[in-house]
Amino acid sequence: MQVNTKKSLGGDRKIKDTASTGPPIHALIDSTFGHTTSHRIFTVPLYGRNTRKISNMTQDPRVLLQKADKALSGASGGFSWFGGRTEKYESAADLYTQAANAFRVQKMSKEAGQAFEKAAVIQTQNLNEPDDAANTLQEAFKVYRKSDPEDAARVLQSAIQHYVLRGNLRRAATQQQYLAEVYEVELGDMKKALEAYEKAAEWFEGDNAEALANKHFLKVADLAALDGDYYKAITNFERIGRTSINNNLMRWSVKDYLLKAGICHLATKDLVETNRALESYRELDPAFASMREHQLLVDLTEAVEGGDQEAFAEKLFQYDQLSKLDKWKTTLLLRVKNNIEEAEEDFS
Structure with a gap:
């Protein structure tokens, strides 16, 4: 350690220069708190709501639920001479949320969702905090989704309604997408799923999120076609094709949109309109005329016109060798092929 000698009123004195090494950390702590020992051990206590929540996550959720019920009863009943009723409602909502999370940890989804809903009711009716209530309902949706999808749809609809009233279309559209997925996957209600996807698409479009809007309009088209509403599907496929043709990122997908629209035209049995549509696709995208998707539509249309099931199947087989046909196509x-067979039976 380097030693410097400095002049002072009391004469020469030696001062240790500790700049290069710095004082030991315990010396800094001791000097701060007025201690002289260099061997004290300091611990930092944990305080606050977050710590209590972490602790309560390991508690019996039913005990927390009882505390929440008691807190709500105390806030609702009698008179509050010294104020603090708001704080009591906040405490009740907080306890319900803690109980919900404790139920969630124990994979008790139904009970967790119900506790979240109770917290949301307090946040809405007693605390006038609709934003917090909507967020709480989203949590209820998450825990309900796999075990109680109907309840999941119900609470999410309430949250979506709030976002719409707030004018937050992007968030409403995102949650509407989740609602559509529940209808489609968990509940198997294709009609409600289609309606929900369409609404999500319109809201994304209203928020100038074109890519997200097109994604959901495509979903609408796919579901509409499977449900037999071919004209609705055609409208959406062709619409997305037109909006994507000048977009470098989406242009490559246009051929698939037009192929799907063409297949839907064939499913309508209106061959005049099918040929008219093919002509319009060539005008929309001149490059489409040289693509395999266009040639497939031409070949299939000719097979349908000729009532030739074998030619229809052969053209599909050849196409499938290079470009696998997905389940939707x-x-x-298969419906188009069945139409050929039915036409032959009617003719005979």
């Missing part, structure tokens, strides 16, 4: 093309 296979389903729709």
Whole structure:
């Protein structure tokens, strides 16, 4: 350690220069708190709501639920001479949320969702905090989704309604997408799923999120076609094709949109309109005329016009060797093939 000698009123004195090494950390702590020992051990206590929540996550959720019920009863009943009723409602909502999370940890989804809903009711009716209530309902949706999808749809609809009233279309659209997925996957209600996807698409479009809007309009088209509403599907496929043709990121997908629209035209049995549509696709995208998707539509249209099931199947087989037909296309093309068979039976 380097030693400097400095002049002072009391004469020469030696001062240790500790700049290069710095004082030991315990010396800094001791000097701060007025201690002289260099061997004290300091611990930092944990305080606050977050710590209590972490602790309560390991508690019996039913005990927390009882505390929440008691807190709500205390806030609702009698008179509050010294104020603090708001704080009591906040405490009740907080306890319900803690109980919900404790139920969630124990994978008790139904009970967790119900506790979240009770917290949301307090936040809405007693605390006038609709934003917090909507967020709480989203949590209820998450825990309900797999075990109680109908309840999941119900609480999410309430949250979505709040976002719409707030004018937050992007958030409403995102949650509407989740609602549509529940209808489609968990509940198997294709009609409600289609309606929900369409509404999500319109809200994304209203928020100038074109890519997200197109994604959901495509979903609408897919579901509409599977449900037999071919004209609705055609409208959406062609619409997205037109909006994507000048977008470098989406242009490559236009051929698939037009192929799907063409298949839907074939499913309508209106061959005049099918040929008219093919002509319009060539005008929309001149490059489409040289693509395999266009040639497939031409070949299939000729097979349908000639009532030739074998030619229809052969053209599909050849196409499938290079470009695998997905489940959606296979389903729709099987319907078209069945139409050929039915036409032959009617003729005979």
